[in-house]
Amino acid sequence: MPRTIHLDENEFPKSFYNILPDLPEKMAPYIDPKTKEPATPQQMSVLFPIELLKQETNFEDRYIPIPSELREIYLERLDRPRPLVRATNLEKHLKLPSDVKIYYKREDLSVCGSHKPNTAVAQAYYAQKEGVTGFATETGAGQWGSSLAYAGSLFGMDVEVFMVRCSYEQKPYRKVMMNLFGADVKASPSDTTNVGRKFLAEGKSTGSLGIAIAEAIERAVVTGKKYSLGSVLNFVCLHQTIIGQESIKQMQSVDDMPTHVVGCFGGGSNFAGIAFPFYELNKTKNAGIKLVAVEPETVPSLTKGKFEYDHGDSAGLTPLIKMYTLGKDFMPPSIYAGGLRYHGAAPSVSLMLQNGLMSASTVGDSQIASTAELFAKTEGIIPAPESTHAIAETVRLAQEAKKNGEAATILFNLSGHGLMDMAAYEKH
Amino acid sequence: MPRTIHLDENEFPKSFYNILPDLPEKMAPYIDPKTKEPATPQQMSVLFPIELLKQETNFEDRYIPIPSELREIYLERLDRPRPLVRATNLEKHLKLPSDVKIYYKREDLSVCGSHKPNTAVAQAYYAQKEGVTGFATETGAGQWGSSLAYAGSLFGMDVEVFMVRCSYEQKPYRKVMMNLFGADVKASPSDTTNVGRKFLAEGKSTGSLGIAIAEAIERAVVTGKKYSLGSVLNFVCLHQTIIGQESIKQMQSVDDMPTHVVGCFGGGSNFAGIAFPFYELNKTKNAGIKLVAVEPETVPSLTKGKFEYDHGDSAGLTPLIKMYTLGKDFMPPSIYAGGLRYHGAAPSVSLMLQNGLMSASTVGDSQIASTAELFAKTEGIIPAPESTHAIAETVRLAQEAKKNGEAATILFNLSGHGLMDMAAYEKH
DSSP states (O other): OOSEEOOOGGGSOSEEEOOGGGSSSOOOOOBOTTTOSBOOHHHHHTTSOHHHHHHHTOOSOSEEEOOHHHHHHHHHTSOOSOOEEEOHHHHHHTTOOTTEEEEEEEGGGSTTSBSTHHHHHHHHHHHHHTTOOEEEEEESSSHHHHHHHHHHHHHTOEEEEEEEHHHHHHOHHHHHHHHHTTOEEEEESOSSSHHHHHHHHTTOOSOOHHHHHHHHHHHHHHHTOEEOOSSSSHHHHHHHHHHHHHHHHHHHHTTOOOSEEEEEOSSSHHHHHHHHHHHHHHHHHOOOOEEEEEEETTOOHHHHOEEEEEESSTTSOSOEEEEEESOTTOOOOOOSOGGGOOSOOOHHHHHHHHTTSSEEEEEOGGGHHHHHHHHHHHHSOOBOHHHHHHHHHHHHHHHHHHHHTOOEEEEEEEOBBOGGGHHHHHHO | OOSEEOOOGGGSOSEEEOOGGGSSSOOOOOBOTTTOSBOOHHHHHTTSOHHHHHHHTOOSOSEEEOOHHHHHHHHHTSOOSOOEEEOHHHHHHTTOOTTEEEEEEEGGGSTTSBSTHHHHHHHHHHHHHTTOOEEEEEESSSHHHHHHHHHHHHHTOEEEEEEEHHHHHHOHHHHHHHHHTTOEEEEESOSSSHHHHHHHHTTOOSOOHHHHHHHHHHHHHHHTOEEOOSSSSHHHHHHHHHHHHHHHHHHHHTTOOOSEEEEEOSSSHHHHHHHHHHHHHHHHHOOOOEEEEEEETTOOHHHHOEEEEEESSTTSOSOEEEEEESOTTOOOOOOSOGGGOOSOOOHHHHHHHHTTSSEEEEEOGGGHHHHHHHHHHHHSOOBOHHHHHHHHHHHHHHHHHHHHTOOEEEEEEEOBBOGGGHHHHHHO
């Protein structure tokens, strides 16, 4: 069997898989923090394109067709389908018996180095269809900002990115990448918004994701552009399901199927992307595949958070979302994986966890550098610190199966590479 | 036709293609600078493993079989064969007629981001077979050092890298990558060698490739390790021919064949890697494929250099090599592409040029940023500044063919990605 499992272009999914109708209960509505009533479509449409809002609240259609133009973008511009790899070198290193197997999906191969462009191009596609001329968004480490910048460049849309100032200064390469794709990048807090000027005046100049979100929302409203978010929301998770759908076909093509599917967990989009289609197999075919989300020990939204209404941002501007949360004021420590430092969790994933349809585990920061090194030396890919959480959990599960003499086939999502994160590996 | 053309593992070459017997004249011997006599195998064997020296001077065998263990390393550890891509998006952007086509080979997908690991793993493989325990080498921008570090990690060999100090300070990520693979990295000049201490005492602390080579050679001799070089030499070009051999099979699989093969040119290994197998087609099948090496306007070894004996290094320590050279004291300006700032040229490529069997052209530094941006926006890959020279020449050739109403099928080697070079793109 070859290490690398490709998939023909004509096998690329024709639809996104919408988990909402398959969840055991209807998701609680988003709540307007002022009125305490469900947020109206009109309120939401100031920020988001109509088609995306329809997807956000589509509780009927299990499959949402991918328009042919968008499908072509996935094939031609993102070079999907992406390979799935049998981790033969890692397996050998761990001396696994032949019935304990590891596979991974290579989302690191995208233009910006992670799975984020999968939803960025979809959001840009639907938006330009409605005449939207541009987006404002925030970015922490820069992964999301560069993905939306790329997507904007495909459709000639303006993209304005508010990048948390400390990241802006620590990760200049990400800014260069966003500029390369024509985006306008501002260190947040900036002097271009009221909220930015307010925080600057208060001396809060290093910034936070909460402030950057607030700035992006203000700019979207003032300029008549739309706001864009790269995780958490239903339509984001929906677009990412192409990952899991491809993976199922690839596993089938080598006559195999995972017993465990593992994804790291920040807001939820990469876990959802790989896990939701396997959830469908569990529901419709009783496949019994274990779905495991892995979060940092110090940001335990799923494992120690409460399932309750909370704001999506730290500034308290967004509607209230029913989700697992550590509280909007939760301030995580500095860790390798900047992309996993989020207080909340996708509401769809939260519902799955609440209903025992998946599990969550944690990985300590002390394991990250050594696990990344192990993976680089064996599989020849330097993984993103975020993805390394999934690798560490996979190694743990494989060793446990070996010890117990049990068979296991573990598939994890290699959501990104670490080439732009070398500073973090050096620092820690 | 799909954009991406894969190749089955069993189609991976069984042999390296050795161009030496196919060259129109026998290559001039390396000369010992002291005796002015041809360097003896004994002199050379202090620095290089025996098997590599045999390859260096093999003027008989057109094909040198790849040992099965090494072949497995190419398949399992370097994930070869690598894809070849039809540049459909770039073609559309340039509004090319249907008979002007562009293809590129994705050498950027390797563990260290370029074609360099192809020879690094081969050198390490042959060396460990002879009981060599480690290598000393130099690196400028860090691409070669990280590739040899990776290769060393596969065989448990020590790798000591002397990195030109100004790069060491400007490109810390490369150092982190080398450390990740277990290499010992020293800023050169260092205080660990006589020659390093001498230059430090003279206040030449920013370093140069010439000094770093001298330090690596001294360490190799003192420690009983071997010295390793990542370009120029025959055995290096030999190992890289797997690139062109794969490409021929991939082009054949879509019933096509290039009219032009383009590679950027520094020392010569990536150009040789893609072009030599097509040279064989020209020689044996009269294929008439144009082979084009592209160098920076400011480092015109092939286009303005002299074909004469010169040292391979700036310090005058290596044997004299008959090649196109700008003179060992030539000091190129700072340009985007650190990897192309070499005064000389592979002697095999020099002989081809001297005999009119290929052509050379130049690209100005002012084209690099805009061409890289064009490629990133259309093909979704941020190219290395080195590879961008090949892209710029490809675009020029395609536009010329379009203008003249001629058919053309241009294949270029995308020798590396630019994710570790973002600082250069920012600076310029």
